Amino acid sequence: MKFSTREDIEAPAGTVFAAASDFAAFERAALRRGAEVARADLTAPPGAGTAWSVRFPVRGRMRRLVCTLDHFDPPNGLVCRIDGSGFGGAMTLNLVALSRGRTRLAVQLEIRPLTIAARLMVQAARLNRGAHVRRFEERVQRFAAQVELREAQRRSG
Secondary structure (H helix, E strand, C coil): CCEEEEEEEEHHHHHHHHCCCCCHHHHHHHHHHHCCCCCCCCCCCCCCCCCCEEEEEECCCCEEEEEEEEECCCCCCCEEEEEEEEEEEEEEEEEEEEEECEEEEEEHHHEEECHHHHHHHHHHHHHHHHHHHHHHHHHHHHHHHHHHHHHHHHHHH
């Protein structure tokens, strides 16, 4: 199952990439939502090979996945590989500088079931695909709005 969207953001590509690669902020957001997040290598700065182990509740059960940063190319984008119990996939963020102060963010999320149980879950999710796509797009739009707001505040003062 694939999700993709793109947003034009009124901020330079470097600023957008810095926000998209603020992994500590994403870790805190996951913790607030009830997930358990543990980074594999705390000493090195995030880069290709950095991994996180994440446990989170889905449908009453704790699920576990490992997110590994496969490609880290500032300020052009990053690819995060996702390996979980029954699932695999990747999240890709691509940044294109449209002008000096405007950037296009393209986000793709692909989820591949690896077991029969996972296939059944994905099939059930496809029945409600519209709602999932809408939520995915809203979250990317919210992220873009936050980056624009921070950039506007930085410029004004």
